[in-house]
Amino acid sequence: MMLEIENLQAEVGGNLILKGLNLTINAGEIHAIMGPNGAGKSTLSYALGGRPGYEVTGGSATLLGKDLLAMEPHERAAAGLFLGFQYPVEIPGISNVQFLREALNSQRRARGEEPLSAADFLRLAREKAGLLGMDMEMLKRSVNVGFSGGEKKRAEMVHMGILDPTLAILDETDSGLDIDALKTVGAGINAIMRAPDKAVLLITHYQRLLDYVEPDFVHILADGRIVRTGGPELAVALEREGYAEVIAA
């Protein structure tokens, strides 16, 4: 089992947002979570990532058997967890190359692996950037500074490619993408994460990303719980009928 979440409860600013969420993801699977605004989708991703302010008040979450909730955010990253951010953050004055090399090497050190040399890292970065159709020049610019919405999302995928996680939680990675970028990002997710020893949790509002990354399971999150689970056809039904209809059905 890759990720196992049992009865997860989490608060933000004293308000209970996740109210006993259960979810199991096995290696090799791609899951999608859909749901109306305010259902708790981003809270789920932040609570699993360990963001301060997202307080877990009950339940458990394990990644490959390790207690995620007991770890610091950077330890969760080293354990193989990657969050793709809905709003990637700007860090002025630090290039993507420098940022990712430090991040990757600090993960590698935490896992007892040798850090990559500058040359090896650049080779890796060039390969992954190529996969996502991103110009290396972009990676030499400051992290997300001056990037368009689409470029930021594409850069998130390059981060994922370079850091090579075992579980990626991608929070509305499809928002802000035009159709060409959506295709590239979809192809990137498949190329990087579609593997027997990896898994993906896609958080999305729309069916359209799922046209390019076909999920094995689709879950509907409403009011802090998963209320329905199905195959790809559930997303199609949602797109056609809306949340209210499908949740009520």
Place this chain on the structure above:
Amino acid sequence: MNAPVKNAEALEAVRKASDYEWGFVSDIEQEFAPKGLNEDTVRFISAKKDEPEWMLDWRLKAYRHWLTMESPDWAKLDMAPIDYQDAYYYAAPKEKATLGSLDELDPEIRRTYEKLGIPIEEQKVLANVEGARRVAVDAVFDSVSVATTFRKELEEAGVIFRSISEAIREFPDLVKKWLGKVVPMHDNYFAALNCAVFSDGTFVYIPEGVRCPMELSTYFRINAENTGQFERTLIIAEKGSHVSYLEGCTAPMRDENQLHAAVVELVALDDAEIKYSTVQNWYPGDAEGKGGIYNFVTKRALCQGRNSKVSWTQVETGSAITWKYPSCVLNGENSVGEFYSVAVTNNHQQADTGTKMIHNGKNTRSIIISKGISAGVSSGTYRGLVRMAANAEGARNFTQCDSLLLGDRCGAHTVPYIEVRNPSAIVEHEATTSKISDDQLFYAMQRGLDTESAVSLIVNGFAKDVLKQLPMEFAVEAQKLLGISLEGSVG
């Protein structure tokens, strides 16, 4: 990049550093002047240095003037009055001050510099850095210069690189011509004190048309207890010459405050350029604010010649209190003054630092980039003056002051003074204050960085415009220092 050995050693020292790696004390037999300050102290120092009569007279004049002055109180600094009688004004290792060769250097001093990662052995530098840039070093230990490297090679190029004590004896005319001309002895309280009791420092003379073949550097180390360090640096760049000079400082951890009151004078003649870089890492005191260096420094450059240029770059991470305004007096037509500064304060540190750009000549230009980073309960103030004199036709200044706050108990202040007496002059000032955002921290941590590394990275990004002005090897040291000096400030 071929890193010189100094770099590798310094990096290793930095890597090992936890709190203040340089806080060790070296056990060296030392000779002190009697405690306290009076005319006899001044005479003692002058005699120790074998100084000519004119120098002693100059010192005594400064001392008598200092007695009539009052300690300045306009800076945003909270400090108890200093008892000038409760300190030593001269401490020297008990060896002869001038050495025939480096082999005669007290092994303990040699070890001290080795620990600090500073290359005072030429052959070692030469052996390890083939093809890489070499740096000539003047090492000042408490009150005396203990080693000056690469002297011969520099002299072949016509460059004079000496301790100031030696220069006073060997090149009295040059010293007499410029000493106190950029910073007059009556300039301010600490400058007057320095004139009276300065013990050593560095003298650099670059002759006309010479590009100094290597970077010059001085490492200042305060070791002795209860001792003030009053160093004096004088750099003269003749017409069309060029020099890059680096200054680094450390001191042991001690419970009491130690005074460091330096004066640095730079002179740039026609078409000459001086680049002066400082990484100041004096002991800042402990987390409760006990001990630390009082760093009261007067640094000023005279851009006397046409098209001359002086660039100050400073990374200030140490000292309990910093009071320092490296300035440029732009007399020559088309002369350029630059000031790039990163000042970090943590715990109980206080810094009041900035610059003065005095535009006297036509079409003079200046740029000021100041980055203040405050954490803990510290306070950082940028204080700067831009003056456009009546004759400064077409002069321009651009100033950017940014402050970054870590936590909610520290303070950042910006105090710009602008005086414009020429209607064609243009002065621009931009200022921002921001906090390290939780978004940035979490983003970096989610990618795998621990809190300290994330803070260090974000802070280095904030300071990048200044750090990129530093010579490469210095920049690497400075980056590490920024991270170390902010350890424990978040989370």
